[in-house]
Amino acid sequence: MASLQDIAVAAGINGLSALMFLMVFAMLRLQPINDRVYFPKWYLKGIRANPVTSGNAVSKFVNLDADMYLKFWKWMPAALNMPEPELIDHAGLDSAVYIRIYLLGLKIFVPIAILAFAVLVPVNWTNDTLETINNLTYSSIDKLSISNVPAGSARFWVHIGMSYIFSFWTCYSLYEEYKIVANMRLKFLAGEGRRPDQYTVLVRNVPPDPDESVTEHIEHFFCVNHPDHYLTHQVVYDANLLTTVVNNIRSMQNRITYYQNKYERNPTKRPTTKTGLLGIFGETVDAIDYYRAEIEKLLKEEAAEREKVINDPTYIIPAAFVSFKSRWGAAVCAQTTQSSNPTIWLTEWAPEPRDVYWDNLAIPYVKLTIRRLLMAVALFFLVFFFMVPISIVQSMANIEGIEKVFPFLKPVIREDTVKSFVQGFLPGIALKLFLIVLPTILMTMSKIEGLTSMSSLERKSAAKYHFFLLVNVFLGSIITGTAFQQLHKFLHQSATEIPKTVGVSIPMKATFFITYIMVDGWSGIAAEIVRLSPLVVFHLKNTFLVKTEKDREEAMNAGSLTFAESEPRIQLYFLLGLVYSTVTPILLPFIVVFFAFAYVVFRHQIINVYDQKYESGATFWPDVHRRIIIALIISQLLLMGLLSTKKATKSTPLLTLLPFLTVWFHLFCKGRFNSAFTEFPLQDAMVKDTLEKATEPNFNLKAYLEEAYVHPLFKAAELDRRISLNDEENNPLVATKRNAATGSKYPSNEGSPKQVPLD
């Protein structure tokens, strides 16, 4: 058990390391050479084309203005200054709502922390339970926690009362926030300009018809069943093979650029490569000629495949994007059942064109349910048995295992330093590697489940990750043993015993979690802002691959908010805050600092760095809400468990009411707000339709929608045509403060034209 002093020291160290990161960031961001790493968003939006320099030759790379170094903290107020409506315009609603999660954390925990320090800390402190037990080593942290209250004390009434107050306050904050976010979303949707997805419905599981092709069948079906509203549709091609070919071409092009740069720098020697694996084995050839020939070959292959995809009817999958004459018509089609067989003609709102996950559009209904079942089973095993494969890897990753597989390494690893490194670090690295790969694994699982949009994939992965963190990080830190051992134990314990087992260990783990918050939260967030890996990658690319301005834009990796990965981690902080609010209030200030710091950092990042891949309009909020409710209920149950071991038999039953009220509150909120995130009300659709008809009576909607949902690969040739969101720029909703400089676009990985958000 650490004392208050130990904690203070740790806080100092972590605070310093965070400060150091911030200083490094402040230095690096001021160098013009790093401008594209720290301000990529402005480049992507076409507002900035070149770093602001003082004209000097050196100053193109290094900032020499000493004044600017003194104001290194200036980015913080700058990040906070942008008002929310402008932020939504600038970064999109998804990002603006995402940082509200941190704000919600502040809203919930600042009053709770104040109240806990005013009431609970004195109540806990003024006991002497721990002092009277002589043979117990305790720390001052424990003196502040519930452990210091003697068993059976009447003071537990205070804790129960506080638990009620904290729960009510959390629910109130959640309710208010849900209301705000729902309104923001509705306003956002209402304020949006014309977008193809407003008119379009994704139709899946089109039944096969012996007499008609898929496209005829779809046209006939919707002409008959939505006669006044059907406009056009776009069939979906199976372009998976084509995607592989195109990706190969891209990689070849990168290599050719690399060798050309090399040749230009050193024109005396033509670079060579080998034809075999990884350019290491095989015949030596002239690299530029070789890759040029390879590309030639691939381009032919691509053209043939492209031809085949478009002309061969077997490449058409039984799904389509059906567009309607009005938003009203699309809203109707998306929200109703089409056929008496509910497994065919499935309709749902089309995701934004950028948001479509093309590979999953063709999965039939029965396969979907089986895939879901398999993934549920897989998730169970992943969460509860993830230690098994890691242990196997760890057991192989010892000296003897390596010697067996790679006998030629024997002399090297027999050396003492290498040996101790292998034995000491490899097992840890195996686990670390797994944890780094985990989000990718979860995302793959979500993809197998058959979701059709990137945003839903991210949401599903986040749910899986949340479950994993809950079991393996939260419970895993509190109780010893693997997740499966815990599960086994829980199955053999009574329902009332489980919260007791967990609850009783809660106060003892407070110091551990405080350290966790400081390392993972404070320093982690500070490291995020330095963007070390994009910094390195950009400079590498810039040196070896960049020739034109376009290449430089491609080399810029703006990144984006990784919802699937970060949101579950934030939830861990909510959980810790709520669980410890009544038990060890000293933990709360650390949580508050985390939320405040993360809020500033991420506000800065979404303004200057991140470039969202899609815009879902904050559809993730119900998930965030639900998970905080789960955290709240866990905290209530654990408090019940803890108190029942403290012989507070009279007061504990009072707590049983709380989880039920919380569940009811959740259901109430769900009924009240959820539909704003899943449905599009007809009233709003009608308002927009009417307005549009009045202002632009002659707009050619069909031409507008015709190519909106073409597979990105078939748009690759038309990179410069801005199809999707052109007119939004002509109708800016909020007056912009900045003047758009030379507009520049960069092609996305899949070759689709990027949307330029409003500024």
Added chain:
Amino acid sequence: MASLQDIAVAAGINGLSALMFLMVFAMLRLQPINDRVYFPKWYLKGIRANPVTSGNAVSKFVNLDADMYLKFWKWMPAALNMPEPELIDHAGLDSAVYIRIYLLGLKIFVPIAILAFAVLVPVNWTNDTLETINNLTYSSIDKLSISNVPAGSARFWVHIGMSYIFSFWTCYSLYEEYKIVANMRLKFLAGEGRRPDQYTVLVRNVPPDPDESVTEHIEHFFCVNHPDHYLTHQVVYDANLLTTVVNNIRSMQNRITYYQNKYERNPTKRPTTKTGLLGIFGETVDAIDYYRAEIEKLLKEEAAEREKVINDPTYIIPAAFVSFKSRWGAAVCAQTTQSSNPTIWLTEWAPEPRDVYWDNLAIPYVKLTIRRLLMAVALFFLVFFFMVPISIVQSMANIEGIEKVFPFLKPVIREDTVKSFVQGFLPGIALKLFLIVLPTILMTMSKIEGLTSMSSLERKSAAKYHFFLLVNVFLGSIITGTAFQQLHKFLHQSATEIPKTVGVSIPMKATFFITYIMVDGWSGIAAEIVRLSPLVVFHLKNTFLVKTEKDREEAMNAGSLTFAESEPRIQLYFLLGLVYSTVTPILLPFIVVFFAFAYVVFRHQIINVYDQKYESGATFWPDVHRRIIIALIISQLLLMGLLSTKKATKSTPLLTLLPFLTVWFHLFCKGRFNSAFTEFPLQDAMVKDTLEKATEPNFNLKAYLEEAYVHPLFKAAELDRRISLNDEENNPLVATKRNAATGSKYPSNEGSPKQVPLD
């Protein structure tokens, strides 16, 4: 433990008592005087007006045809003869699907019983576990059960295999049945003639508008948001007070008829009554004059109230029935969200006019969620603490208690016979009374929850009753102690311990449940067909109240299938059958006999007796399906519990897979079929609309719909006008075998015109 012989004797006794009931029924039904008790449906349908008699004066009351007595069993083949399509026409889809529950029972349990007897009985019988334990008394029933297999035996593999086979067979039957019922429903909906509810949507929570009245607001909203489809609407009046007045008038009219009949039989003496409570206290007056004056007064009151309801805008509640020009338009409105605030402008399919529960139309959203919370809590207490008030009543209902409250009864109850009666029976009667009243309590709770149709009320009450039976009858019989004691015990047991505790007692309770099946199932069903209480009530009414033919029709109480009460009871048999299928297969034949017998009896009843109050188109099937799935999962868990006490450690883990597969099967079926019971596909709507437009281009839909959803009290004056379903009779879908005789109608309790189903 009863031996096989004991069971055989009990079966003989119960079989005989059932047979006796059947004989009595066969006698009574042949008497012309009872014709209206046993064949009310034919009267209500207007096919029969008078009993078929041989013309003789005596034979108007007693059947003298000896031949007919010999063929007393003839009703059984007659009941089975009617083909299903005709049955649907005759009795409605609800009834036709309801008896399919019994058929499903047969489909599931006949093959299971055969297989269990072929495989499990020999496997169990050929052990000698019970014989080798000397000091144990066991019966031959136990020799047939799983108890006879020694602990740790490899034979348990057979039980596990059978459990898999039984589960798969049950799921297969359920799937097939779900498919059949879904198709029946779709065919029924597609085949139906024009009905007002096909065009109508119930709109609730109309927001208040300062400038417009409710009716204007509704009209404007739908004219704007459904411009091409909105036709008309009907506001809803708060007529609860008026209902009370009208009911009072009805009761007065009954009394006046009674006294008039009395006076006619004995014209020398004018009947008198007293003005006070229940006609016992107060001033003596001439009864006929008194009640005539009372009615006069009430009629005036009614007229005033009626005037007020129609003219006073405060009597209009913020809900309405909105009708559309086409089924397509209504389907669209019912399935979409109207407003961005999901708690206003709530739309759902309008129930059939007869099915509307008028009192609940005005409840606002927030109140609804609070009511639901309160009712959930109430249900919990009702199920787990229902013994508390009963014990209180029982403790008061003893000799001393009665003496205290009614001192004048002292001399009577001091007598020995009376005393023993009071002490012996009163506590039992208190419990019995509660069980009789229970369905009414549950229905009241469902009404408080705020459901808007009779059919959904019945479904919700059934769910509550099912829960009650599961806890208090099934678990209550297996484990001793009150429901709350069980709950308390379960909460303090581990998740794996609970199935063990219950499972281990399962084989010992086989005899008890066999007896239960015979008494409640066999004899109960046989008693149902005799209709003792309607028989007595009809003859009483016929003697005292009936003057005209119309009165006689009113006196006829056809009754109806009480879904809320009977369906949960059937589920108990499914549960028993599934639980005992692998444990004590000897129970299965009793279940099979029950299902077969009940099928015949209820088929007879729905053909000849019951008159359904509404037609929901078998919307209850998903509930039936879900509950059988619950029974299946319970049976699997209990088998797991039982086997794990039998030291079958190797084989038991195999069973854990089964509940998961079953849950997945349920989700699959839900996705595959559920929407057929909740949504109306646009394709079907369009087909019907198109057909109708082609065949009846000039039909005046507005006039047809104008009064369809008028509160029944405002239709009371127009009893003879058949509004709702007229045209169905003009377009019979199946050629009728019978000729309609003098059509006759009877007014329902609420005064709405009764629908005449097709024949």
